[in-house]
Amino acid sequence: MTERSTRRLASLKSFALDAGLGSHVGGGLVAGRGETVELVDPCDGETWTIYPDAGEAVVDQAMQAASGALTTWQALTASARGRLVWQVGQKVRERLDDLAQLETLTTGKPIRDTRAEVLKVAEMFEYYAGWCDKLHGQVIPVPTSHLNYTRREPLGVVVQITPWNAPIFTAGWQIAPAIAAGNAVVIKPSELTPASTLALARLAEEAGLPKGLVNVLAGLGQTTGEAAVTHAETRLVVFVGSPRTGALIAAAAARNTVPTILELGGKSANIVFADADLDRAALGAQAAIWSGAGQSCVAGSRLVVDRRVQEQLLDRLATAAGRLVVGAPEDEATAIGPILCERQWRTVDGMVEAARQAGARVRAGGGRPAHLAERGCYFAPTLIDEVRPDMAIARDEVFGPVLTVLPFDDEEEAIAIANGTRFGLAGAVWTQDVGRAHRVAAAVRAGTFWVNGYKTISVMSPFGGFGASGHGRSSGEEALLAYTQTKSVWIETAAEPPAGFGYGGD
Numbered sequence: 065m066t067e068r069s070t071r072r073l074a075s076l077k078s079f080a081l082d083a084g085l086g087s088h089v090g091g092g093l094v095a096g097r098g099e100t101v102e103l104v105d106p107c108d109g110e111t112w113t114i115y116p117d118a119g120e121a122v123v124d125q126a127m128q129a130a131s132g133a134l135t136t137w138q139a140l141t142a143s144a145r146g147r148l149v150w151q152v153g154q155k156v157r158e159r160l161d162d163l164a165q166l167e168t169l170t171t172g173k174p175i176r177d178t179r180a181e182v183l184k185v186a187e188m189f190e191y192y193a194g195w196c197d198k199l200h201g202q203v204i205p206v207p208t209s210h211l212n213y214t215r216r217e218p219l220g221v222v223v224q225i226t227p228w229n230a231p232i233f234t235a236g237w238q239i240a241p242a243i244a245a246g247n248a249v250v251i252k253p254s255e256l257t258p259a260s261t262l263a264l265a266r267l268a269e270e271a272g273l274p275k276g277l278v279n280v281l282a283g284l285g286q287t288t289g290e291a292a293v294t295h296a297e298t299r300l301v302v303f304v305g306s307p308r309t310g311a312l313i314a315a316a317a318a319r320n321t322v323p324t325i326l327e328l329g330g331k332s333a334n335i336v337f338a339d340a341d342l343d344r345a346a347l348g349a350q351a352a353i354w355s356g357a358g359q360s361c362v363a364g365s366r367l368v369v370d371r372r373v374q375e376q377l378l379d380r381l382a383t384a385a386g387r388l389v390v391g392a393p394e395d396e397a398t399a400i401g402p403i404l405c406e407r408q409w410r411t412v413d414g415m416v417e418a419a420r421q422a423g424a425r426v427r428a429g430g431g432r433p434a435h436l437a438e439r440g441c442y443f444a445p446t447l448i449d450e451v452r453p454d455m456a457i458a459r460d461e462v463f464g465p466v467l468t469v470l471p472f473d474d475e476e477e478a479i480a481i482a483n484g485t486r487f488g489l490a491g492a493v494w495t496q497d498v499g500r501a502h503r504v505a506a507a508v509r510a511g512t513f514w515v516n517g518y519k520t521i522s523v524m525s526p527f528g529g530f531g532a533s534g535h536g537r538s539s540g541e542e543a544l545l546a547y548t549q550t551k552s553v554w555i556e557t558a559a560e561p562p563a564g565f566g567y568g569g570d
């Protein structure tokens with residue numbers, strides 16, 4: 065047994081997950097009944113566990129558990145619910161290091177990243193805890209003798225489907241607003257990374273949430289995921305993942321008139337003008353694309369750079385690409401871990417190779433780092449220039465550490481390049497001209513935009529996509545409202561009944 069597998073086993077054990085992975089339903093572990101899912105460590109290729117796909121019967125059990133827990137949850141006062149949601153945040157803080165270790169050992173994400181992500185999960189529960197007793201409607205001055213007011217009511221059981229790149233972060237991101245708004249949750253993390261979401265659901269119950277309020281399905285998309293999306297109890301589907309799967313899920317949900325929120329992929333533009341502080345812009349560009357090995361929905365994968373400073377900026381980036389520490393995720397010094405699975409590694413490699421064939425130049429990286437050539441899904445930080453905007457590498461999401469360079473001559477061209485894809489998730493501009501910063505921020509079609517920075521997000525601020533990057537918002541007040549439906553209540557206050565059929569006012 066390798067040191068890594070010994071540590072992984074201990075970590076799983078500390079969350080009582082050593083008996084094998086299954087689904088967390090109604091407060092207990094339920095074994096799946098479907099085909100076998102194999103989990104392979106991206107650092108060394110070792111198969112570290114297998115578990116059966118949950119399947120339809122387990123989905124049904126989870127939906128019933130969630131429906132049952134709704135009654136208990138909604139019977140509490142809003143303040144009592146808020147106190148419990150706050151406690152979940154405290155539990156996450158208490159076990160921060162353990163959760164970060166678990167995430168690192170089961171996904172291959174560097175420990176310095178997982179620690180920051182788990183801390184954000186605590187903040188998510190704390191933020192939404194405060195909202196529980198502030199989620200109220202309005203009194204509307206209607207032109208009749210009525211008192212009219214609105215109520216923000218929960219939807220019921222919501223289904224959440226999440227991807228593999230930031231499992232515990234995405235789970236907290238969606239579970240916290242859903243339960244704060246009074247809903248129950250059935251969440252299906254990626255079949256490749258269920259462990260940290262299972263651990264989070266357990267901690268949430270230890271913190272005092274009713275059993276069954278948060279259920280986790282361990283299983284595959286086309287079986288377990290689809291059964292949850294199309295289940296009769298489902299009132300909302302929130303999907304975080306690829307545009308292709310998002311479209312399939314939205315269509316399946318629509319057949320039952322169930323709404324969806326879609327958080328999809330991106331091909332975000334990081335625009336650097338000649339007047340920018342180039343040292344800071346270079347650091348920002350590295351973080352934008354190479355952190356998380358590029359497996360980030362908001363990755364700044366297109367560097368849109370003023371031709372006058374292109375060479376200066378690329379020199380800095382090529383040097384940095386050679387210096388960044390790529391390696392074992394549990395090492396504190398590691399900046400870039402492996403790609404999560406061999407299949408994704410091959411996708412990234414194939415896209416870089418296709419760009420090369422199409423005439424682009426790989427200026428740094430472009431395959432396995434030399435010192436890690438023997439095993440593991442490592443991919444060197446990669447910089448590609450001499451790219452034409454019509455090449456696949458300039459248009460399609462790579463979801464790997466690959467930065468594509470597109471030069472421009474003026475502001476108009478920079479904006480046209482930034483808006484030249486079907487995506488619209490995020491973007492940034494680097495400039496010292498304040499007027500230009502605001503003009504570009506307004507003109508780029510993206511749900512999140514940074515000026516002289518990249519990747520900062522907070523649960524307090526709305527997050528989501530334009531265009532093919534999805535619709536609806538996660539985080540902030542908007543996410544909370546998205547997990548509710550509005551009821552309008554009319555109360556007749558007239559002393560005498562209205563004449564004729566005048567109840568409607570008009």
Ligand code: NAD
Nearest residue numbers: 226227228253254285286289290305306309327328329361
């Ligand atoms: P994916 O679309 O392959 O899978 C996402 C989830 O959907 C998984 O849990 C999977 O099991 C499930 N799924 C697959 N087919 C399904 C079906 N037919 N019915 C129900 N569920 C199904 O995505 P991925 O490869 O896991 O993640 C990478 C993608 O996620 C990238 O495109 C990335 O940009 C995107 N992403 C977006 C955000 C965001 O907030 N916008 C955040 C992280 C990742």
